[in-house]
Amino acid sequence: MKVLVATDKPFGKTAIDGIRKVFDAAGFELVLLENYTEKKQILDLVSDVVAIIVRSDIIDAEIIAAAKNLKIVVRAGAGYDNIDLKAATAADVCVMNTPGQNSNAVAELVFGLLIYGARNFYDGSFGIELKGKKLGIQAYGNIGRNVARIAKGIGMEIYAYDTLCSDELIAADDVVPLHSIKELYEKAEILSLNVPSTPETRRSVNRDLLNLLPKGAIVVNTARKEIVNEEEMLQFMQERTDIKYLTDIKPDNHEEMCKKFPGRYFSTPKKMGAQTAEANINAGIAAANQIVRYLKTGEERFRVN
Numbered sequence: 001m002k003v004l005v006a007t008d009k010p011f012g013k014t015a016i017d018g019i020r021k022v023f024d025a026a027g028f029e030l031v032l033l034e035n036y037t038e039k040k041q042i043l044d045l046v047s048d049v050v051a052i053i054v055r056s057d058i059i060d061a062e063i064i065a066a067a068k069n070l071k072i073v074v075r076a077g078a079g080y081d082n083i084d085l086k087a088a089t090a091a092d093v094c095v096m097n098t099p100g101q102n103s104n105a106v107a108e109l110v111f112g113l114l115i116y117g118a119r120n121f122y123d124g125s126f127g128i129e130l131k132g133k134k135l136g137i138q139a140y141g142n143i144g145r146n147v148a149r150i151a152k153g154i155g156m157e158i159y160a161y162d163t164l165c166s167d168e169l170i171a172a173d174d175v176v177p178l179h180s181i182k183e184l185y186e187k188a189e190i191l192s193l194n195v196p197s198t199p200e201t202r203r204s205v206n207r208d209l210l211n212l213l214p215k216g217a218i219v220v221n222t223a224r225k226e227i228v229n230e231e232e233m234l235q236f237m238q239e240r241t242d243i244k245y246l247t248d249i250k251p252d253n254h255e256e257m258c259k260k261f262p263g264r265y266f267s268t269p270k271k272m273g274a275q276t277a278e279a280n281i282n283a284g285i286a287a288a289n290q291i292v293r294y295l296k297t298g299e300e301r302f303r304v305n
């Protein structure tokens with residue numbers, strides 16, 4: 001049985017060695033497609049694979065239709081907005097993610113970006129400290145929780161808003177649960193966006209909400225570009241010259257943002273929240289193990305469709 005690992009942003013060597021070991025032990029054959037440049041390269045390889053592992057790579061209806069023997073797709077990571085769940089379900093293909101496996105890496109990057117921004121991109125001028133600042137975490141999942149853990153060490157005042165999370169669960173981490181998104185934006189001197197991209201959250205970070213942020217606020221996005229209304233973010237940054245926006249997901253209007261807001265806007269060149277050896281190994285090997293368990297025993301833990 002063949003398993004395809006298709007990654008535009010490849011796993012590190014140790015992760016691939018680990019994935020290979022899992023498949024060797026299970027008697028599966030690993031087919032590796034890295035740094036591909038067009039969808040056709042995936043289409044050419046899928047006709048006889050039973051499973052696919054991807055990162056942010058798009059698995060759409062055309063790929064699913066071409067993969068006649070496909071049983072399972074695992075997104076090695078958290079967000080599975082890159083996989084056409086409807087098409088997968090219709091074709092009886094199981095889709096899973098590997099929740100939690102790269103969340104510490106993403107949470108650490110939140111603070112990498114934050115300190116860089118708070119210290120004015122290391123331009124030699126006076127910056128601000130994070131200690132004592134009010135941190136608002138939008139969505140308290142695996143990443144949100146790790147952000148809170150690190151923020152506690154820094155000495156921040158932490159607030160979280162998540163409709164899917166109970167007050168008890170949030171409060172157990174010494175984090176203050178908030179009950180409206182407006183309240184979160186009003187409080188957050190530092191706002192960490194950690195919501196997945198869903199039909200409900202797409203373009204939901206808009207000018208009305210952003211305008212509630214206190215003076216001098218910093219917004220950090222390590223989630224998805226799709227959750228931000230990019231035109232309104234640009235307009236907001238124009239109007240509120242006190243605000244900084246730091247993102248790990250280059251917006252479509254990146255060039256314009258760079259030109260208009262030097263010293264207040266920064267984007268990583270390529271999404272790198274999960275680009276650590278540890279996250280790669282954790283997520284990649286977890287994905288491989290989930291495939292083996294599903295195909296050998298039918299275990300469906302972490303199924304999302």
Ligand code: 3PG
Binds near residue numbers: 009080271274275
């Ligand atoms: C995720 O959803 O797990 C993160 O955004 C990481 O994505 P990546 O594997 O494409 O870096």
